[in-house]
Amino acid sequence: MSSLLVRRRGKKTAKPAELPAPADGASSTGSPRTGGTDQPATPPSSGGSGDGESSPPQVVEWSNGPALVTKTWGVLLALALLAGPAALVWTALRPEPAPVSTATGAASTAEEAAANERAVELVETWLRADSDDQQLLTSLTSAPVGSLPQEGLTIRDSSVAQIEPADDGVWSVTVGVDVAEPAPGSTPPPAGGGAKADEEAEVPLVWVRRYFQVPVLVERTETEWSGADLAVTAVALPSPVSGPAAVAEPPGLDYPETIAPTSAAGQSAAGFLAAMIAGDGEITRYLRPGTSVSAISPAPYAAVAVTGIKGSHEVVDDPADGDGTHALITAELTRLDGNKTTAQYVLTLVARDGRWEVAGLEPAVRIDTTPSGTIDPGTAGE
Structure with missing residues (x-):
């Protein structure tokens, strides 16, 4: 069989000099013709007809092939029978795959960012708003706006100081913002305006950091065409709160x-x-x-x-x-x-x-982690 494969892959086009001579009807000696280098010798034709047709190449098959195939199938069948019970046991005992949480983490990050943005937007708008901004505030919160001042405040540098998840998709966001307020000890102008109010209108202002808490509801909706969308609304007006607590005792630095x-x-x-x-x-x-x-x-x-x-x-x-x-x-x-x-x-x-x-x-300072009250070994005997 291998000789046949080699002959098929290595077959060459015979050169003109190697081509067999055409069959001659007058020559019927019965002697074999010699072909090219890739052609097998042609045995004498039976009956001495001299028609020039060559017999097909002889292929010798391996007699042990069927026996080996039979043995191989037997081994495979035995392995399959042995693996069957093991596969059933593994299927029964295999633990359930753990749920994938990557998408959940990404969704929480997106919801947190949306809540932060709406809280900052509402606090800034609420502080700057005057009596003409009812509709503007209504577009940002589902709560009743109520009364607004005649003149809004001047603010700057607003940012999220803290955010905490609450129940049912509600986030509690604390926003810090600098508010321009009358300096301590200064007298505000009298209410109602007038000439006296204009004379005392120049009140010195100072920047004071204030904090406001806003509950924001973030709902995720699925639509056929746009995929996942976030519906964001502030469910209450901002409420003034105290800022994050300062550290009672700042840590010591490790630079002796x-x-x-x-x-x-x-x-x-x-x-x-x-x-x-x-x-x-x-x-x-x-x-x-x-x-x-x-x-x-x-x-x-x-x-x-x-x-x-x-x-x-x-x-x-x-x-x-x-x-x-x-x-x-x-x-x-x-x-x-x-x-x-x-x-x-x-x-x-x-x-x-x-x-x-x-x-x-270095990106940060070194903090002294020595417990308070620890005695230096070098001074223990003094």
Whole structure:
């Protein structure tokens, strides 16, 4: 069988020189004709007719093939019979697949965002509204609008301070906003207007952060053409509330060591900050190899002056390679208009070849996690 397959794949077109000679009716010697390289020898024709037709190639079959096929089917049948009970047991004991929660999480995020947006929109509109804005407020809430002032308030910087899910698709959203209010101790103008009110109209105002809570209902609807839609409505008017509670006692920071700004470590930190935010010098000269920090472009400040450094570890003037500290740096920044402000940075400083290099700009400060009342082992015997 293999010889037949090779002959089919490897069959070539016979060259003219290899073509067999045409059958000659006068030649009936009965001797076999010689074909091309890919043609089998033609046996003598029976009866010596000399018609030139060759017999088909002979294919020898493997006599053990049927026996092997029979054995293979027997093995497969036995395996199927053995696997049948196991498959039934697995089907009966297999746990139910857990429900997929990805879509639910995405839906909750979308509903939360919709509730936040409606709460902020309602609080801003309600604070700015005057007596002519009844219809505007009615479009944002299902609650009765009631009375509105003759003049709305001036506000700025509104944002969501807190959001909590309630029952049946209702979200409780707390919105913080700066409101311009009369300064403490100032006398508001008398009601009703008039000349006296105009004289006392110049009342100094200050910005006060106020907080308002809004319950917002978010319902998800399915439509044939647009898919999932969100129906959002505020079910009550804003209610003034107190802001988020402040921490009773702020945590301590874990920077026990004082580092002089004039020290080698302090000068490296100052040079790095000047290059990063004031465009003063090349920032890469202060970076440890492998550290990537880019300078701000264009530079937002004209100058930087380091006024204080606190470190997590003590630094020395002649450090060994690998010595380091986390440094909380207080710096005075000079704006482009000449005014000054104070900022703080947290840097990782590591020594190499006798100099201090910046190994990273840390995203947060280090908090002192030592329990209160803990006695320092070094002072326990004093």
